Amino acid sequence: MTRSDAKPTPPVDDWTAHPARQRPGAAVFASAVIVAFSVVVELATGERWMAGVSLVVLLVALHRFFLPTRVVLTDEAVEVREPFSTRRLRWEEIRRADFGRFGVWLSPLRKPTIRESRRGAHVLYDGAGRECAEAIRARLPADCVALGLGAPRHAGHGAQESGEQAHRRDQRQAGAERD
16 A cells, blocks of 8 residues: 555544553552552551552542543533543633643633632543644634643744743733723
């Protein structure tokens, strides 16, 4: 089959991220730490049930690492389907995107606050992180601030800006609106 006969790659708009499968070394290390902690709990308390409880609590706390997360991008929204919950954010609600090495935090708030953990969504990449980031970037609204490690440029912002730069820009805009 020649290169021109190959089927074009479909756009990335739906993927399953499974960090433990993508990073087996980290999975082995995390598992060893969890087991070691549970052993220490049993040795310290002499109660096997407490070791079991600590094991379950740590596994639940790290469920996004050990269990797969499905991400679906549509023209209207991004949906993150985790084993215990589903989060859906409409693209027009998103005001900030913090791009990182393993995923992007999408928030309806322009500045980080304590409340945003309940309102935003952390989208994990699959093995093709660059393509996933580009698929998300292409759908972000023009007024969204793109930040973070390796944040792709957004047409509405020109060069990447840091959180502090975005905060100063927002303050200037607010001052200009008051005048």
